[in-house]
Amino acid sequence: MGIRLDKPWERLDSDSVSSLQAQLGVYQVADGDGNVLSVGYAGARHPFGIRSALEHEIRLHGKKATLFRYEFTSNYRSRWDELLMLHLHDHGQLPDHQRDEEGRVGRLSPN
Amino acid sequence: MDFRLNEEQQMIVDTTRRFVQTEIVPLEDELDPDAGSLAPDDQDRLTTMTRSMGFYGLDIPEEYGGPGLNTTTRALMAIEMSQHRAGLYNPCYGVFGGAGLAQLYEATETQKERWLYPTLRGEKKGCFALTEPSGGSDPARAIQTRGFQDGDEWVLNGSKLYISGADKADYALVFARTSDDPGRNGVTAFIIDTDTPGFHVRRVVHTLRATHYATELQFEELRVPQENILGEVNGGFAIANDRLSRQRIPYAAGCIGPAIRAQEMAIDWAKNRDAFGSALAEKQAIQWMIVDNEIDIRHARYCVLEAAQKADSGERFRTEAAMAKLIASEASSRVVDRCIQIHGGIGVTKDLPLERWYRELRIRRIGEGPSEVQRLIMARDILGGSFK
Numbered sequence: 001m002g003i004r005l006d007k008p009w010e011r012l013d014s015d016s017v018s019s020l021q022a023q024l025g026v027y028q029v030a031d032g033d034g035n036v037l038s039v040g041y042a043g044a045r046h047p048f049g050i051r052s053a054l055e056h057e058i059r060l061h062g063k064k065a066t067l068f069r070y071e072f073t074s075n076y077r078s079r080w081d082e083l084l085m086l087h088l089h090d091h092g093q094l095p096d097h098q099r100d101e102e103g104r105v106g107r108l109s110p111n
Numbered sequence: 112m113d114f115r116l117n118e119e120q121q122m123i124v125d126t127t128r129r130f131v132q133t134e135i136v137p138l139e140d141e142l143d144p145d146a147g148s149l150a151p152d153d154q155d156r157l158t159t160m161t162r163s164m165g166f167y168g169l170d171i172p173e174e175y176g177g178p179g180l181n182t183t184t185r186a187l188m189a190i191e192m193s194q195h196r197a198g199l200y201n202p203c204y205g206v207f208g209g210a211g212l213a214q215l216y217e218a219t220e221t222q223k224e225r226w227l228y229p230t231l232r233g234e235k236k237g238c239f240a241l242t243e244p245s246g247g248s249d250p251a252r253a254i255q256t257r258g259f260q261d262g263d264e265w266v267l268n269g270s271k272l273y274i275s276g277a278d279k280a281d282y283a284l285v286f287a288r289t290s291d292d293p294g295r296n297g298v299t300a301f302i303i304d305t306d307t308p309g310f311h312v313r314r315v316v317h318t319l320r321a322t323h324y325a326t327e328l329q330f331e332e333l334r335v336p337q338e339n340i341l342g343e344v345n346g347g348f349a350i351a352n353d354r355l356s357r358q359r360i361p362y363a364a365g366c367i368g369p370a371i372r373a374q375e376m377a378i379d380w381a382k383n384r385d386a387f388g389s390a391l392a393e394k395q396a397i398q399w400m401i402v403d404n405e406i407d408i409r410h411a412r413y414c415v416l417e418a419a420q421k422a423d424s425g426e427r428f429r430t431e432a433a434m435a436k437l438i439a440s441e442a443s444s445r446v447v448d449r450c451i452q453i454h455g456g457i458g459v460t461k462d463l464p465l466e467r468w469y470r471e472l473r474i475r476r477i478g479e480g481p482s483e484v485q486r487l488i489m490a491r492d493i494l495g496g497s498f499k
Contacts, residue, residue: 003314043143044461075317077145078324082315085278104148106278106326109311 003110005083009034009067017055020070022048026079027070029057037061037095039087041080060097081105114416120184126164127191134160135203139196144461147197147322149204157206168208170361171231172216183419186364190412193368196464199471200320202365212237212284213358214300214350218341226282226302238280240271240328241351247273248484250286251295251348256330258287258299265289265301265335267309271328278312278326280305285330286347300347302339309333319470359432360422362479363439364415367408369468370443373450374404376463380454391453400449407442414438430492437485440475447472 005028010016012029027050029038038061042053050070057065073079084101085108087094094102116124138153139146148154161167169185171177180188192202211230215237218227229235246253256269267287277283282304290297303310309331316325342350378401381392391397418431447468451458458465476482 043145045143075321077143077147077322078315078317078320081324082317085315106276107312108278108314110313 003082004086005069005071007069007071009069012054012058012065012068014055014058016068017051017058020051020054021072022051023072024074024076025050025070025072026076026083027054027057027068028083029054029061029065030067031064032066034067036087036091037065039080039083039095039098041076043076082108086110112417112420114413116187120187123166123180123184124187124191127166127188128194130160130164131191131194131198131203135195135198139464144196144464144467145322147201149206154204154206157203158208161203161207166207168231170209170213171211175216175227175231181419182360182422183416186360186415186419189361189364190367190371190415193365194372196467197322198372199365199369199468199475200323202368208233212239214284214341215302217350218302219338221338222302222341229281235281236276236279238274238276238283240274240277240283240285242271242273244270244272244327248481250351251298252293254286254288254298256285256287258289258301258335260289260337261334263337265299265337265340267301267303267330267333267335269330270313273316273325274328275323275325277305277328278315283310283328284341286351290345292345295348295352297345298348298351299344300341300350301335302341303333303335307333307335318474320474321470322467356429356432358479359436360415360418360428362475363411363418363432363435366439366443366472366475367411367415369464369472370404370408370411370446373447373465373468374401374408376465377401377404377450377453397453400453404446404449407446411435411439411442430489433480433485433488436479437482440472441482444469444472444476 005026009030024042024044026041028036029040030036038057040053040057042050046052054068084094084105088102088105089108089110093099134157138149165178168177169180169188173179189202192207193199197204211227215223215227226235226237230237241250243253243255245255256267256271258265258267267285269287282302285301285303286298287301288297289299310333311329311331313327313329316327318325381397381401382390384391414435418428418435421428421431447465451465451469454463454465457463460466
């Protein structure tokens with residue numbers, strides 16, 4: 001089983017987000033070049049699951065965020081941590097606004 | 112046996128219960144239902160509070176600065192500390208402190224200086240790496256990680272599975288086969304810094320316990336100095352086994368807390384929820400479930416306290432500890448299942464903690480030795496002779 005979130009990017013806008021099911025899950029948000037701006041999750045506190053979480057990301061990043069990809073999962077907390085660890089392994093640091101998480105997440109050395 | 116609490120135990124139980132209800136439960140109302148940690152400010156504040164209460168480091172022996180609780184009092188606290196949403200696997204989010212890896216109390220003074228004391232000060236974290244892909248219930252025979260001596264060093268190759276906390280640990284207690292003996296006499300325990308070349312945390316293993324994960328480790332030509340061996344060469348399994356026996360009583364006690372809280376919730380719900388013209392509590396089907404819950408909870412509590420009292424009095428307690436672990440994990444699972452049934456639809460939502468306890472209690476019937484292994488332990492003790 002692949003551990004990376006490597007599905008094709010989709011265009012991020014209000015229309016595409018509103019078409020998603022209101023499920024729990026994890027996601028990445030990126031700029032037009034595929035540089036990841038956020039690694040996030042939609043948990044039970046998000047009223048409409050991944051829709052609500054991505055709408056928050058649009059407000060957070062504005063026009064800079066143009067792409068997203070996602071995965072529905074009820075294990076959103078452990079999968080989110082896994083994606084943060086992979087990002088840290090690949091890039092040496094987390095996205096700027098998530099740097100506080102670096103002290104919390106662990107370290108992976110995937111094959 | 113007399114299961115009445117003495118004055119000091121009653122005070123400790125009351126204080127712990129009040130702490131959970133006033134300090135932990137309100138914070139959980141704001142957290143994600145699968146959250147595994149508090150905000151750092153809350154964590155620091157509550158840890159300061161438990162230190163001032165004299166309750167920090169509950170499992171640390173008194174000679175190392177712990178509060179010196181006996182097993183019975185510790186079990187009573189475990190029952191109280193687990194009565195909140197995250198309480199089964201993360202009682203009070205760890206603000207009562209940990210003990211580190213119990214095996215390190217058997218380490219040499221040099222090893223203690225390097226790993227145990229920094230752990231007790233909260234400066235280092237360790238993890239326990241025993242189970243392998245080849246099996247976990249019979250680790251002595253399942254261990255395939257090999258270690259061979261090369262001068263003053265040992266070289267390890269192999270893998271471990273379902274290891275908690277390895278991705279954040281500073282060191283790991285790793286068990287490897289170091290002789291041709293295929294059983295328990297050929298296993299050695301090594302203390303290994305996780306930044307040693309060849310130590311890899313390869314992947315996260317997702318489980319029913321969605322808030323947290325286990326990991327898979329791989330060792331490739333991992334070189335470990337001779338002085339990192341804990342205990343004797345080929346004597347590692349006794350160290351691992353000792354830990355497994357001692358852990359069963361507090362592990363069993365922790366299962367009971369969510370069952371008690373779920374029962375309280377179900378009673379409250381049954382008294383206030385009407386169906387077909389009367390409260391659920393007036394229906395025999397519900398009454399019997401509530402009574403069966405009470406039987407399960409009291410049975411589990413008596414077994415845990417009996418095992419704890421035997422441990423405190425210096426008697427053999429292996430059979431009682433195995434029985435307590437089996438009964439508490441299975442009885443609590445039944446209780447939470449019935450409480451979900453009493454609640455109906457809302458019982459399976461993340462609006463209530465029942466669904467999280469239901470998922471996590473399922474793991475408790477496997478973790479720290481599955482029910483079948485507990486029966487095997489009891490059978491050996493009861494039948495004795497060649498079955499030992």
